[in-house]
Amino acid sequence: MTGAQLKEEIVAYSKEIGIDKIGFANADVFAGLKERLRLQQELNYQSGFEEEDIEKRTKPELLLSGASTIISIALAYPSKMKNAPRSIKGERRGIFCRASWGRDYHHILREKLALLEAFILEKVPAAQVKSMVDTGELSDRAVAERAGIGWSAKNCAIISPEFGSYMYLGELITNVALPVDQPMEDQCGTCNKCVDACPTGALVQGGQLDSNKCIAFLTQTKGFLPDQYREKLGNRLYGCDTCQTVCPENKGKDFHHHDEMEPDPEIAKPLLKPLLTISNRDFKEKFGQVSGSWRGKKPIQRNAIIALAHFKDESAVPDLIQLMHTDPRPVIRGTAAWAIGKIGGDQAALELSKAKEREKDDLVALEIDKGLKMVRNQEIS
Structure with missing residues (x-):
């Protein structure tokens, strides 16, 4: 042959x-x-x-x-996504990127x-x-x-x-020698929509990415998300599709060739509040089969907290207060404190002050201070 x-x-x-x-x-x-x-x-x-x-x-x-x-x-x-659930007040939802x-x-x-x-x-x-x-x-x-x-x-x-x-x-x-195919001509031309639309400027120029600014990368990190990216995160739990969704070449492209790639709407676009208290076992059972779970639940929970702050979801404040006071993980405690300050409300200043008195982790204390500052600014305005 x-x-x-x-x-x-x-x-x-x-x-x-x-x-x-x-x-x-x-x-x-x-x-x-x-x-x-x-x-x-x-x-x-x-x-x-x-x-x-x-x-x-x-x-x-x-x-x-x-x-x-x-x-x-x-x-x-x-x-x-077929039958995508709506994100409504009191039942806000996050989103996993299409690749997950x-x-x-x-x-x-x-x-x-x-x-x-x-x-x-x-x-x-x-x-x-x-x-x-x-x-x-x-x-x-x-x-x-x-x-x-x-x-x-x-x-x-x-x-x-x-x-x-x-x-x-x-x-x-x-090691088998086979005839090769020809590379394709670049067809982006003068279009620059993806570069212009990148939420964080991670696309430095066409074809060059600063991964450290890319939301897809940032959603997978495990530490505190840098302040300048929290607003940009929106309700993303894992990954980012902006540079794909704005691309003219993707207009009308939607393929359902593989049953195993079809999203379960409750996994791909899950309710945010249940993620705050989900156990390791339940997280693995629900999300373990998707690629976005590979870093474990901590980054997803941190991102869910930021998403709730993005929505200013007051119904989540009791859960966030509980996390701030009792969660053993500094990143979760601190991000919850920041989110409480962002959302505000009658309990915010009191609970943040209580947490500050007890907190021994310097980075968490810094997040509490950020929260308190936001609450005070809200009171002044």
Whole structure:
């Protein structure tokens, strides 16, 4: 069997197992990416979640000896939620980004890649294969760009003509030589909507992201959220879709090809107040299957507190007071104190003052002071 014939069979099989798009790239060094990653590190734009070794990120040969071809796959995910519940007064809701709707995409893509691996090994028993999704060493986007899945857009996503940027990406390295596909021309042109719309200015310029300012990254951190980003968070619990939703290439793009990617509205857009007191067991039971749960419940709870402050939800104040007085985690106590001050109300000043008398953590005490200052400003105005 020739490489061209094998490629045809792999493409046909990929459609059988529900892969929406597949592309083939050579396994040469990603030289351009290497320079961009070095610049990212110099500017301290990295999130810290990436593989630190730039050589591993840009040299497929280091990951698989004799690497010849990289197969990139894409699965389209929904952009619209059916029967989305409304966020109303007294029953305010948060939101998980679209990439965290349905079952954790890491598992879905790994299963597809495992099937592809088995198919290749059946055809070429001596083949070597190595797959990865998101958390692997290679850049999913760089591979997808080279494999012709789409172009690398100004919002730092891959955009395909068929699916826009609403795609999950994964790749498979093999030592089997296969014909490659051609990269796609950049089609962003003069459009700058994603850069202009970024809530925090994290898109420094088209194609360059300061991860430390990106709301998608900030929602996953575990410490106190910096003051300048709290207002920007809105009701986001995990991730941010702004640079995707404003993109003209995504207009009208909404795909429901995979049942396991369909969001449960009560998980993707959950009520905020129950999140404040949810147990570890209940959190894992309810949210454990979605990708947004990977950092545990603490960041989600912190973000829920900030979201309640964003809505100025007075009905949440009793729960926030309880957290401020009794929660063992400083970040939760302090963020609750800040939120109480933001929402205000008759109890705010008294409860914040009580908490200040007892609090021994300096950072929490600082948040209490911020809360007290907001309450006083409300009283004056």
